[in-house]
Amino acid sequence: MGSTPRPHRFAIPMATRSTDVATLEQCPGKWMLTQFMETQQAEATYFELGSALHETIEATILDDLDLDTALYTMDIRLDAWIEGLEDSGKRVIETTDKTVDTVKDMADRMMRQWFIDVHPDSDKRLPIYDDYQWPPQVEHEFRRDVGLKYPIWGSVDAIFQHQNLDAGLAIVDWKSGKGRAKDFQLHFYEFGLALDVPAVGWFHQLDRKRKSAKIQMMEDDWPGTNEMLGDIAVAESTKQDLLDGWVEWNQDWWCNYCTVQEFCPVEGQDTEANDKAYIRMLSYAKPMTQPYEKKE
Numbered sequence: 001m002g003s004t005p006r007p008h009r010f011a012i013p014m015a016t017r018s019t020d021v022a023t024l025e026q027c028p029g030k031w032m033l034t035q036f037m038e039t040q041q042a043e044a045t046y047f048e049l050g051s052a053l054h055e056t057i058e059a060t061i062l063d064d065l066d067l068d069t070a071l072y073t074m075d076i077r078l079d080a081w082i083e084g085l086e087d088s089g090k091r092v093i094e095t096t097d098k099t100v101d102t103v104k105d106m107a108d109r110m111m112r113q114w115f116i117d118v119h120p121d122s123d124k125r126l127p128i129y130d131d132y133q134w135p136p137q138v139e140h141e142f143r144r145d146v147g148l149k150y151p152i153w154g155s156v157d158a159i160f161q162h163q164n165l166d167a168g169l170a171i172v173d174w175k176s177g178k179g180r181a182k183d184f185q186l187h188f189y190e191f192g193l194a195l196d197v198p199a200v201g202w203f204h205q206l207d208r209k210r211k212s213a214k215i216q217m218m219e220d221d222w223p224g225t226n227e228m229l230g231d232i233a234v235a236e237s238t239k240q241d242l243l244d245g246w247v248e249w250n251q252d253w254w255c256n257y258c259t260v261q262e263f264c265p266v267e268g269q270d271t272e273a274n275d276k277a278y279i280r281m282l283s284y285a286k287p288m289t290q291p292y293e294k295k296e
């Protein structure tokens, strides 16, 4: 799922996504600048790797692609991205293992492994997927009024139906990063989907080599509706604070990986100019309270 469609760069989407909760908690200023500077922000190898894998997995499931076709389409996409980097003149954020030079090989390796681990044509498929029907629903969008001021929304990478219909569903999120994912995201999906059937959830870690490390099951118990609503309400009120002109900048290690760092008034190159720029942009900001349908 890409960013929230908006009519203009100063529209602040008030409906809450799970990524909003995490980013607003980390640094509200970053969340705001990511809206305003969406097209100017830096490129990051790990975001491009994640997007390329997610789109290729989605197309492989939806269009029943074979592995060679899937790899070919992903390769073309990544070639175009790499070629475009030079023309764009944008800063590129890399990590020690995910560089512009390695991103294609990494994507190729992870996609091949995904096919082995998940696809029904593979004879080395992880047994957990044999319990579920193929194909799953992909990029399943939800939007739900949870009784707060604004709704929540999101999109689930894959929803698998158990072979035994009474056993319910599996909510699956593909992860291309190495870090341990937080259960909150899967709980948020569970909450947004408002299912009336049993559901389990897991992160499928695309970059793990050991079979036992690839499936990261949702570990924590359901935190309860009140706790979920509390987290979402904090995100809503932080957005309102931004609209009211209150911006918090949280500097920490994550600034090194921040795609809007150069526009940041506390970490950027020209902090004084950045300070003026975001205050000017904030004066144009309007809350976007309704979903916006992008015209094709």
Ligand code: SF4
Residues within 6 Å of the ligand: 027, 029, 030, 033, 249, 250, 251, 252, 254, 255, 258, 259, 260, 261, 264, 265, 266, 267, 268
């Ligand atoms: S560089 Fe750091 S302080 Fe500045 S917006 Fe990014 S995360 Fe926030």
